[in-house]
Amino acid sequence: xxxxxxxxxxxxxxxxxxxxxxxxxxxxxxxxxxxxxxxxxxxxxxxxxxxxxxxxxxxxxxxxxxxxxxxxxxxxxxxxxxxxxxxxxxxxxxxxxxxxxxxxxxxxxxxxxxxxxxxxxxxxxxxxxxxxxxxxxxxxxxxxxxxxxxxxxxxxxxxxxxxxxxxxxxxxxxxxxxxxxxxxxxxxxxxxxxxxxxxxxxxxxxxxxxxxxxxxxxxxxxxxxxxxxxxxxxxxxxxxxxxxxxxxxxxxxxxxxxxxxxxxxxxxxxxxxxxxxxxxxxxxxxxxxxxxxxxxxxxxxxxxxxxxxx
Amino acid sequence: xxxxxxxxxxxxxxxxxxxxxxxxxxxxxxxxxxxxxxxxxxxxxxxxxxxxxxxxxxxxxxxxxxxxxxxxxxxxxxxxxxxxxxxxxxxxxxxxxxxxxxxxxxxxxxxxxxxxxxxxxxxxxxxxxxxxxxxxxxxxxxxxxxxxxxxxxxxxxxxxxxxxxxxxxxxxxxxxxxxxxxxxxxxxxxxxxxxxxxxxxxxxxxxxxxxxxxxxxxxxxxxxxxxxxxxxxxxxxxxxxxxxxxxx
Numbered sequence: 001x002x003x004x005x006x007x008x009x010x011x012x013x014x015x016x017x018x019x020x021x022x023x024x025x026x027x028x029x030x031x032x033x034x035x036x037x038x039x040x041x042x043x044x045x046x047x048x049x050x051x052x053x054x055x056x057x058x059x060x061x062x063x064x065x066x067x068x069x070x071x072x073x074x075x076x077x078x079x080x081x082x083x084x085x086x087x088x089x090x091x092x093x094x095x096x097x098x099x100x101x102x103x104x105x106x107x108x109x110x111x112x113x114x115x116x117x118x119x120x121x122x123x124x125x126x127x128x129x130x131x132x133x134x135x136x137x138x139x140x141x142x143x144x145x146x147x148x149x150x151x152x153x154x155x156x157x158x159x160x161x162x163x164x165x166x167x168x169x170x171x172x173x174x175x176x177x178x179x180x181x182x183x184x185x186x187x188x189x190x191x192x193x194x195x196x197x198x199x200x201x202x203x204x205x206x207x208x209x210x211x212x213x214x215x216x217x218x219x220x221x222x223x224x225x226x227x228x229x230x231x232x233x234x235x236x237x238x239x240x241x242x243x244x245x246x247x248x249x250x251x252x253x254x255x256x257x258x259x260x261x262x263x264x265x266x267x268x269x270x271x272x273x274x275x276x277x278x279x280x281x282x283x284x285x286x287x288x289x290x291x292x293x294x295x296x297x298x299x300x301x302x303x304x305x306x307x308x309x310x
Numbered sequence: 311x312x313x314x315x316x317x318x319x320x321x322x323x324x325x326x327x328x329x330x331x332x333x334x335x336x337x338x339x340x341x342x343x344x345x346x347x348x349x350x351x352x353x354x355x356x357x358x359x360x361x362x363x364x365x366x367x368x369x370x371x372x373x374x375x376x377x378x379x380x381x382x383x384x385x386x387x388x389x390x391x392x393x394x395x396x397x398x399x400x401x402x403x404x405x406x407x408x409x410x411x412x413x414x415x416x417x418x419x420x421x422x423x424x425x426x427x428x429x430x431x432x433x434x435x436x437x438x439x440x441x442x443x444x445x446x447x448x449x450x451x452x453x454x455x456x457x458x459x460x461x462x463x464x465x466x467x468x469x470x471x472x473x474x475x476x477x478x479x480x481x482x483x484x485x486x487x488x489x490x491x492x493x494x495x496x497x498x499x500x501x502x503x504x505x506x507x508x509x510x511x512x513x514x515x516x517x518x519x520x521x522x523x524x525x526x527x528x529x530x531x532x533x534x535x536x537x538x539x540x541x542x543x544x545x546x547x548x549x550x551x552x553x554x555x556x557x558x
Contacts, residue, residue, distance in 0.1 A: 183418055196393040197405065198422050198474070200422070
């Protein structure tokens with residue numbers, strides 16, 4: 001049954017790609033949920049996260065040979081990168097979006113596009129336009145499960161991506177559903193004025209949202225950087241696709257972003273593998289899906305589309 | 311008797327439109343005071359101004375003798391208590407249209423009402439008090455608030471506002487869009503809250519008869535101005551009020 005194992009293989013590949021999209025889509029959707037604007041600089045934060053991760057990882061591993069320490073160093077680098085990007089996200093919000101909170105809705109959007117250019121051009125200027133390689137912190141030889149034609153091969157990188165994205169999403173979901181600040185975050189996204197009446201400081205909630213979204217982007221950025229490369233515009237296309245994933249799932253909806261991300265990853269993988277869409281047109285799948293969703297279910301898969309009770 | 315809420319000659323504008331043109335209202339500790347008037351008279355604007363959601367152009371609002379909002383002054387910035395801090399002062403607003411957090415459960419909504427309460431045991435105690443007071447909310451506690459009926463949502467919005475143990479409860483059209491029996495039920499609950507919990511109540515209502523029957527004092531607003539104020543029982547028999555608001 002070669003076709004079954006083939007199916008599992010594509011499913012696994014799609015899930016890995018989708019996990020990364022989902023991590024990044026969460027940042028778009030959380031910010032949109034609260035401020036009702038698309039943070040177009042989100043993809044560039046991912047790039048900054050990848051650079052920070054790369055530098056910290058290279059510094060920590062130094063000239064030691066590949067070993068368990070590399071993996072530990074990689075995790076440390078990821079934590080550093082997530083914290084740094086969280087702070088960067090909060091800083092960007094303070095200087096580029098907060099002053100525009102009462103302006104027209106288009107203003108922060110334009111500001112976000114500006115921030116995006118500033119980040120990617122600064123990166124190109126400071127780090128150069130040569131792309132860099134983030135080394136695998138482990139031997140990335142695929143592990144074959146099963147044998148011969150029935151085998152499914154999994155790379156340790158895929159396992160890392162699946163575990164990391166699952167952990168991040170579960171932690172985020174628990175935070176948002178169970179903790180006091182998480183609930184405050186949901187309340188603010190549902191009704192900002194009313195949440196203020198409860199004594200919830202929306203400025204704090206907004207800062208926290210940017211911090212969490214940017215930290216998740218940094219994590220996603222490092223996971224992508226392992227398979228691809230680190231360069232100044234690496235966040236642009238991934239960022240756009242994650243944005244599509246957020247819209248597909250229903251922008252503003254956290255579970256929707258997770259679903260949309262996974263779905264988009266699977267669609268891209270199966271589109272190429274099963275439908276035979278040429279690899280070069282892979283990116284068109286995401287945007288084709290976006291157009292279809294906007295045509296037939298503009299609120300996204302999990303978006304709310306009900307009338308208010310009077 | 312000390313004046314708990316004192317609104318002194320306030321003006322509020324939306325752009326060029328003057329919504330409130332010099333309104334003064336007073337509520338004494340322990341009273342129920344109502345403000346009646348037609349749709350668009352400026353009643354909701356007044357409540358929003360008290361909690362800092364609308365800035366004052368002129369005038370001031372005092373709560374327990376402390377200024378919580380004022381209009382532009384000659385010297386420097388006006389002193390305004392932000393909406394986020396109103397709750398900590400002991401004022402709760404049940405907003406117009408209830409404004410429940412529809413995607414959250416009843417229990418989570420109540421938790422949000424007690425956001426500033428750090429003592430977990432106290433939150434649990436207050437929640438159980440609310441469930442005793444509104445038994446239907448106990449049955450619905452695990453449900454998303456959007457699945458509740460209008461009356462249940464209104465009760466939940468009131469319970470949520472009480473979770474912070476306020477000294478002044480502001481209610482914006484608690485009877486809006488509800489069946490007469492439900493409205494009666496809600497007003498009797500409001501009276502109990504006032505009598506037993508010693509919460510001063512200021513409510514705004516189109517349903518003039520219901521509001522006046524429950525209140526000690528009443529004000530009548532037309533086009534951003536107070537046109538009449540008196541004891542509530544006197545307003546109920548006032549010819550002007552009867553013909554304009556009580557349909558007699």
